Amino acid sequence: MRSTLTVHELEAFLLLAETCNFHRAAERFHVSQPAFSRTIQSAEQKLVTRLFDRNTRQVGLTRAGEELLPIARRIVAEFYDSLSDLSEFVAGRKGLITIACLPSAAALLPETMFKFEQSYPRVTISLVPLSNEFVREMVFDGRADFGISVAPGPQGQVVFEPFTRDDFVLICSRKDPLAKRRQVDWNVLAERPIVASGSASSIRPIVDQVYADLGLSIQPKYEATNISVVGAMVSAGLGIAPIPRLALRLMDSTGLAVLKLGRPVVYRDIGILTRSGRSLSAAATKFLDTLRMQ
Known part of the structure; x- marks a missing residue:
């Protein structure tokens, strides 16, 4: 095989195999008959074999043409299926x-x-x-x-x-005396054991910066890399924790009280x-x- 057949040539081959008539096939291919004939000849030259037996009265597939027919049908169908998939992707529908x-x-x-x-x-x-x-x-x-x-x-x-702002709140156990309050200041964190998020989290740097800005020297009593574990530890009464409000959705809040944090109001x-x-x-x-x- 000298080179690969094009989809254009395969489509011409399929039309001629269907019509067995150069004139009708050329009309459906929207080209002149000489141009259509050149396309068929190009395909045959690439395959180094005749695909059609033709004379002045009839056109028919050779054995090689019969072998190519199902292959050509599959290739052309897959090509247009792939184009359809591509158009769906480009349009954002897939x-x-x-x-x-x-x-x-x-x-x-x-x-x-x-x-x-x-x-x-x-x-x-x-x-x-x-x-x-x-x-x-x-x-x-x-x-x-x-x-x-x-x-x-x-x-x-x-x-x-x-896109949005996520404010910080304080969580404590429902059994903690703080649970009776609706809002506390960050200074209250200096008075209680702290359950901190892991140092690699997006929460820890923000909290540590607030401590520094307020001049608070706070060393967490406990630390957990998983925010749901932080919630469980606080619920058990081990300490209190400042967390972003969105993080509440990752916790079992059954045993938790949630308080607003003020002075300063902090968000991420x-x-x-x-x-x-x-x-x-x-x-x-x-x-x-x-x-x-x-």
Whole structure:
């Protein structure tokens, strides 16, 4: 075989095999008969064999043509099926969206996912809950279409678009005397054992900065890398903890009291992380449009 047949040549072959008439096949192919004949000849030259026996009265498939017929049908059908799939992807009606997100921020997405599903049922969504540094890493190297997290440090090629604010609250055991109060100041943390989030979390740096700004010298009594474990430890009465409000959705709050934290009011910005200079797929773009409208 000298070179590969084109889809154009395979389509011409299929038309001639169907009509057994050069004139009718050329008309349906929307070319002149000489041009159509050249297309068939090109296919035969590439295969180094005749595909049709023809004379002035009739045209018929050779044995090689009969062998090619089912192959050509399959290739042309698969080609147009693939183009259809591509057009669905380009239009945002099909594909996979991978979202890297803080575990607490993931709670913002189910409502958007449900609404998005109504319009784009053929799009699959994969949520990957991670700490903030790994969210940024997945967005940067392209394993995630976008991320939902706090603002990264030096942003570099990762762009941060603020989306919502997540205020900090204080949690304590329902049996703790503090549970009777509705609001406390950050200074109260200097008077009680503290259950802290792990140093790698997005929560810890914010809390430690508040302590520093207030001149509080606080060493946590307990530490847990998993925020749900922090909630369980507080519920058991081991201490109190300042946490973002969204993190409450990851805890069993049955034994917890939630108090507003004031003086100062502290919050963290939650936003959308994308890679600078990289275009999002149509499906990812439409999902973010839906998220922004929520």
